[in-house]
Amino acid sequence: MKEVKTFQQMYRDGHVNRREFLAAMGALGITATTAGSLLGSASALAASPTRGGSVIFASNLHGPDDTLDPILGTSTIDYTRANTMYNGLIQVWNDMSLHGELAEEWSVNDDATEYTFKIRKGVSFHDGHPLEAHDVIWSMNRHIADGSPSSIKSFFANVIEWKEVDKYTVKLTLSSPDADMPVKLTQPQAKIVRKNAMDWWKAGTGPYVTEEFQAGVKSTHSRNNNYWRDTGQWLDGIEITAITDPNARLNALLAGSVDMITSISAKQIKKIESSGQSVLSVPSGLYGGICCLKNTAPGDNDDLVQGLRLIQDRERVVRKFLKGHGTVGNDHPINVAYGADHCHELPQIPYDPDKAKYHLNKSGYSEVELYVAPVSGAIEDTCLLMQANLKKIGFNLKLKKVPTDGYWGAVWMKEPLNVVTWNMRPTANAMMSIQFGPNGNWNDTFWNSDRMGVLLKDSLAETDPAKRHEMHCEMQKLVSTESGIIIPYHTNILDAHNPQIQGFSNCPLGQFGGNGWAEHIWKTG
Amino acid sequence: MSESQQETSPSTQFEELPDAPPKRKVKLSWPGKIGIAVVIFWAIIVAIGPTIAPYHEADILDEELFIVPGSDEMYPDTDFQPPSKIVYLGSDYLGRDTLSRILFGARTTIGISFIATLLAYLLGVTLGIASAVGSRFLDMSLSRVNDALLSIPSIMFALVMIAALGSTIPLLILLTGIIYATSVFRIARSLGQEVMVSDFVEAAKVRGEGLWWVITREILPNIAMPLATDFGLRFVWVILFVSSLSFLGLGVQPPMSDWGSMVKENLPGLVYGSVAPLMPALAIATLTISVNMIVDDISAHSGGKLAKRMIS
C-alpha cells in the first residue's frame, strides 16, 4: 500500500508521532498488530545501526542446570548463549537456506554417506588459539562418544567417523545415507569448541566473549574484538538471564529492568503495546497439539480421534487464546510458514459439534483422560475449551494436569492421550520424517504408514516443484486423517523488547529470530 | 451460689462464701459476631454453592453472550470482563464466570482444608497425648522426630512429596495433615502434660485406673476446649497453606476450581485492572479473617493463654 509507505516515511522524518501513525493505520483498516510491525519497520528504516550500549535479555526458563557446554543445551537460554559464544559449521538463514559458517564450504557424495568440510582459515578462539580441523573433530566426537550426554546424540547415531584430511579439511563418514546431515549441523548443540576445552568461557569463536556465568542466575558477555566476520556486533555488552514467572517477566520489561523478554503470551500483547514496548511476532510452524497413541486404546479408535478433531473450535483458539498471533491448524504440522510445501488445497477441518457427537457416540466412549502440561502457550486453554465443548455434547473429557518437568520422559509417548508441542524444522521433509517417518525417533502417535515412508524418500529426491507439492499434499492429508495427531493451532513466535532495540531477523526457528540475535541487533538513543 | 446447710454450725446466718465469682459465659463482641456470620455464610455455600451458581465451573462462556446490542463486533472479548449482568463478578482469563467458580471452589478449598485439619488433629492429638502419658523414651523420640519435621519448611516438604508422588487431592490432604500435625502435637503434648500432673489424674492413678480411662475420661475432656479454639487457628493456617500450594501450581485438576489456583491463573489480569484475581483472594481473606476474629474473641476471654501457645 502506497499510503502505508508514505506514512512510514513521515514517521521516520518526524512529521507524525507514534500515536498518529497508529491512528492513521487504523483509518486505513490495518489491524493494530500489523500496524505495530509496520511501525517497527518504519523505525528500522529511520535508524541506521549504531554501535554501543548493552542489553539485558530475559529468557523464560533457567536453573542450576544452565550450561555453557553446547552439547548439553536444552533450553532457549542455553541456545541463546551458544549462539552468542560459539559458531557452528553450518548456519541457516531466514529463508531456511543453508550456508557455511565455520565451514567455508562442504560437499557430499552421491548416496549422501560422505561429507567433506573445508574449515575457514584465520578464525581464532576467544583464548587466541586458531581454529583447525582437530577442534572440529574433537567437538563433533563429543556427540558420539560412549555415554555422551549430548542432547542430540541420536542425530549422529549413523556417524562412523570424523576424520582429519588436512589441517583445514574434515571428512565425515556415515553408515547410512543422510541428506539432512547439514541441517543437523545447524543445531545449537553442534557448535564448535576448542579441542580439550575444560573451561567453556574462552572456548568459542563467536561474536561475544563470556565475562561471567552463574547457572540459574545470569551470564554477561562482551564484544569479541577479534571476530572473524563483520556482522555488526553493535552492542558493547550483553547480559543473559531468565525470569521464570511470565508475569514477572513482563513486569520486568515494562519496568525497564530488562530489554528483551522471550515467550510472551498472546494475552500480554495488548498490555505490552499499550505500554510503549515492541512485540516481535514471527509466524512459524511451531504448534501445540494433542497426541492420540494409535497403538493403544482409546487412540486406536478412529471415531474417537475423528470426534476430537471435529470438536476443536480452532477459530476461537486462534482468535481468543492466541489473539490472532497464529494460524488455524489442520491436524498436520506443515502450515503456511513452510512456504511452497504447505498444501493449501487441503480443506480445513471445521468445528462441528454435531458430527463430533456422532463420531464419539459411534466410538463407544463417553469418557477419556488427557494428560496436560503447559508445554505450549495456549495448549492448556485449548484443552479446557475442548473439555467445555465436549461437556455440551455429553462427553466427559478428564484433564490430568501434570507439571512440565519430567513430562517428556514420563508422559509424552507413554500416556494414551497427551499434549505435545513441536518446534518448526528447517524443511517440511525434516519435520515430517522426525515425527511420522518410518524410522522416526519421535513417532509420538505410534502411527506407521508405508506410504508415508515412500513419499518422504521420494519427495527428497524430487526436483519438480509441482510434483513435489503433490507429494507433500498427500503426506499432509495422510497425517491429518490417519495419524493420531490433532493440531488445533500454529502459533507465532512471540517475544517482546524495548523499542530502542532493532535489527531482529524473522527466522522462525527459535525465539528472537532463531536465538541468534546477538551479532545483529543494535540499540538506539 | 453457696447453699451449704450446716446443721452443726452455731448459726446458719454466715454461709460459706464462694471462692470466686461464677465463670462468665463467653460472649462475643461485634467482630466475633461478624466472624460467625461470615463462617456460617461460607458453610452454606459449601453445602449449596454449585446449585446456586449461574454457570458450571468448567463453562467457557460463549462470545454471543457478550455481544453488545447494536454493535457489529461479532467476537467480543470474553476474558477478564468487568462485573456485569452476565457475569456478576466478572470473567476470568478463559472467559469463565468468576462467581460460579468461587461458589464451586468453596467446596474444594474449604473441604480440603477442613479434612486436612481434622487429619492433623487426629494425628497430632493421638501422638501428642501418647507422648504426654507415655514413657520418657517415647516422649523423647516423638518430640525429636516432631522437631525435625517442624524444622523442614512446610512448603518445601509438600513440594518434594508432591513432586515425588504426584498431585492428587488425597495426597494434598495427607501431606497438609502431616505437616500441621506437628504443631498440633506440640500443643496436645503440652496440654496433656499439664493435665497429666494435675491432682485429679493422680487421684485416678491412685485409684488404679488404666491408661485408656485416664486419657479418655480425665485428659481429653480437659483439653478439648483449648484444642477446639486452636482448631480454628490451625484451620486458618491450613487454608492459607493449601492456597499457597495451589498458587504454586500444586493443587486440584482442571477444570475444578479452588481459590488459590484461581488467584494464580488470573494474576495476569491484574495489570489490566481485572477483578478476577482479587475475588478469590477476597474469598480466602473473608473466611480466614472471620475465623481468626472468632478465635481472637474467644481467647480474649481465656486470658490470652492461647496466644502463648500460638508460638508453637
Place this chain on the structure above:
Amino acid sequence: MLWRALLGRLGISLVTLWIVSVLIFIGTNLLPGDVAQIILGQMATPESTAALRAKLGLDKPPIQQYLVWLQNVAMGDLGISKAGLGAGLGTPIVEMLGPRVFNTARLTLLVAVVAVPVSLFLGLIAAMHPGTRLDRSITFATLNLISVPDFLVATALVLVFAVGLGWLPSIVYLRGDETGWVLIKTLAMPMLTLVILVSSQIIRMTRATVLNVMSSPYIEMAILKGVPRKRIILRHALFNAVGPIVNVIALNLAWLVGGVVVVEQIFSYPGLAKLMIEAVLMRDMPLVQACAMIFCTTYIVLIFIADMATILSNPRLRHPK
C-alpha cells in the same frame, strides 16, 4: 546449672539435626526416577545409565549411600550438582549455593533490621495502651494481615507501588553491583511484603506476651509501688517476656530463609527457596538435599539461639542459688 541447660539444648539440637538428615535422605530418595536416568535423559542406554549410577554411588545400598552422604556433609562437602555433570565437570554445590545464600541472607537481614524493631515498638505500644483505639487498630490490622495469603499481600503491593504509582520495580532484577539506595530500591518490593508479613506475627506475639506478663502479681505490685507505666512495660514486663518474643523472632527468621517460596517466586528473587524449587523440578537430588539441610539447620540453629536467649534471660539459671 546454666551449663547443663545449655548443653542439654545443644544435645537436643544435634539429635534433631541428625533425624532431619535421615528424613531428608529418605524423602529425596522417594522422588521417582533414577537420577542417572534423569541426567542422561533421552540419551540413556542401559550401559551408560549403569556407568553413571556407579559414578554417583547409586549402586550401593541406601544405608551406605546415606553414611557417605552424611560424612561428606559433615565435612562441608555438599556434593556435586547434576548441573554439568554429564560432561564430567559437575558444579560443586557449595559453589552454586554461594550467591543464593548471599541473596537470601541479605534479604533476611534487611527485613529483620526493619521488621524487628518496628514490630517490637508497635507491639509494646499496643500492650501499653490495651483497649485503646490505637491498640485496637494495630490488633485489627495485624489480624487481617496474618489472615490473608502471602500472595495477596504481594500482589496488592505490586498493584499499588509498581503498576499504580510506578515507584518501585515489580520484580527484583539484581545486576550484582547495586549498593546503598539503589539496592534498597531494587529489593524494596519483596522487603516490604516480607516486613509486613513478619511484623504482623511479631507484633501480635509481643503484645500477647507482654499482656500475659502484665497480668502477673509482680506487675500489679509495680503498679502499687507507683512505678510509671513506661517503666513497668520496658523494665518489669519486657524482661520477663524475652523468651517467647525471641522465639517468635527466631521462627520468623527461619521462615524468611526457607519459607518464602511464594514471595521469591512472585518477585523472581534468586534466593535459596527458589533454588530448591528449581532443584526439585529438575530432580537434582544432591542440590535438594543440600538446600533442605541448610533450611533445617538454620531453623534448628535459630531455635537453639532463641532457647539460649531464653535460658540466659532467666536469672534462675544465670544465677543459681
Place this chain on the structure above:
Amino acid sequence: MSALLEVDDLRISARNDDDELTPIVKGVSFTVARGEVVALIGESGSGKTTIALSSLGYTKPGLEFTGGEVRLEGEDVITMESDQLRGLRGQRVAYLAQSAAATFNPALTIGEQVTETCVLHGILTQEQADQRAETLYRALELPDPDRLGKRYPHQVSGGQLQRLMAATALCGKPDLLVLDEPTTALDVTTQIEVLKAFKSVIKQEGAAAIYVTHDLSVVAQIADHIVVLYAGEIQEHGTAEQVVSKPSHDYTRRLMHAVRPPPAAGQGDETSGEHRREAPALEVKDILAGYGRTQGGVPSITVLRDVNVAIERGHSVGIIGESGCGKSTLARVMAGLLPAAQGQVLLDGEELKPALQQRKRDELQKIQFVFQMADTALNPRQRIDHILGRPLEFYLGLKGEEKRRRIGELLQMVELPQEFAGRYPEELSGGQKQRINLARALAASPEVLLCDEVISALDSIVGANVIELLKRLRKQTGVSFVFISHDLSTVASFADEIVVLYAGRVVERGTTDAVLSPPYHPYTRLLISSVPELRVGWLEETMETQEAQAGIDRVVTLTDKGCPFFDRCPLAIEGTCDEETPPVRALTGSHAIECHRSEAEFAH
C-alpha cells in the same frame, strides 16, 4: 491521735460482661490513726483485700468504686488522677502482698526492686536508697545485708522474701503500710520471725498500718484495732483487746471458735481398741525415698531416710513438719505414687509392691488418698455423681440404682445436700469441694485414709468444720487416718499419735500426749512454742523465751551425716551432732526421740 486514713462509706462493685454491677464492698467506714495498726479480718470473699487496696486508690481489674471516700490526710484518693496516684503509691502508702515469691519480679535484682520506688519518686538518690535498704535489711535481721541487694529473688528463701517485701515497702518511709496476709503462706516457725520483724520495724518507723488476715491469733499479736468483715460489711469493730477477749458479734465468736487451742497434752482423740488387730493397718519400714535417677538404691535427691511409721487399725496418726520436710512424700510412698528406693510398705502385715501399678485393685482400695487441693483434685469436667460413682463402680462393682443410693449416702455422710450430685466442681465452694474430695475417698470403703494437708487451703471456720466432720467420720467408720499437716494444733486436736518429721527424718514420735508434753525433741519444742496463741501480748512473751537462733528460717536439707537440725538446735553439740547420726532414744511407751542428748538434757 489524728486520723491518717479515713474510710467513709466505701462501696466497691464488680462489673460483669453484661455491665451489671455486683456489690463487693457495701458501705464500709473506719479510720486509721498515725502509728496505729488496724486489722481487717474475715474469710475469703469478705472484701478485706479490696478494702485495703482502696487506700492506694486501686481496685483489682473488673472492680470499680461506686461510692464513698477514702481520705488520706483529708484527701480523697479515689478521685485522684493517675499522676497523683503514682506519687501516692509507694511513697505515702505502701503495699505488702501475701505471696512475696509471686510479687517479686524474677528478672530483676532484689536491690533494684527494693529501692525502685524511692528513687523513682525522687526521695533518695540511688546511693542513699541502697544505704537505706541495707539498714532495713539489718533491722529485719536478713542475712548478708551488704550483698543481698545484688541477688535475685529466687536466691533467697520465702520467709526472707517476705521480709524483703517489708523492706521494699518501708524504703520510701511511707505513712501507711498495707499488709495483705503477709504471713499466711509461711511455716509457723518462719511466721513468728516475720511477725516479730514487722512489729518492731513498724514501731521503729512510726508508720500506721492496715493488716489484712483471716487468722485471729495473728491479729491478736500485731493489731491495735480490729475490724471484722463478712461479705463486704463490717460486723464488729473495736480495739484488739476488746474484740479478742470480749467478742460481741456472732460472727466474731464463730471465728474465735474456729481457732484451735494451742497444742498441749490431753487434746488427742484417744481411740478405743475395738478395731485393733494384730498387725498395724499400714506400716512403713526403713523407708528411703526421693526423686531423680536412682543409683545403687539411692535417688539423686533423697527426701526421706530411715522412716518407720505404723498406723494401728482405727487409729489416726498425725505427721507434722515444716514445708519441705518430706511429709507429703511419705504419703505418696504409702499410696504407691512414689515407689520407695528402699524399705517396705505393709498393709495388714502383708508387704505391698512399691509402685501402685503393681498393686492389686483390692490393695489400692484399702488405701485411699485425699489430696490437699480440692480445687485441682476434682476433675472440672466431671459431675459430682460421676466423681463419687466411679470408685463405687471401680472397686465395688456397684451400678444403677444401688450406685445412686450409695452416692446419696456419701453426700449425706459429708453433710452435703443430695442435689449436689448433679453439679460440677466449679459450682461448689472450697469447703464443699473438700467434702466431695473426702467422700470420694470414702466411697472406696478404705481401711486407711491418707489426708494430705486437707484443711490448709481452707479458711479457719470452714477448716474447723471439716475437722469436725473428719472426727465424726472416724468414729462412724473406724477407718485409720494418716493426717498430714504443718499445723501442730490441727494435728493435736485430731490424732492419737504424732510423728514429727524434720528434713526427711523422724525426730520424735509417740502418742499425742507424750509428744506434746516434755521431754521434747528440741525441734518439737520449737514447733510447739511457735504456734501463736489467741491473746494479746503472746508474741512479746515468746520472743523473750524462745531461743532466737532456732527460729531463723533456713533452707532445710537432709544431710548425709549427723543430725539435720544441727544448725538450728540450741542444744547442739559441736563435733557430735554434725558428724554422727543421732540415736533413737526410746522413752515411755511408744514414745521415741532421735537425739544425741540424753532424756535428762532435753527434759527441762
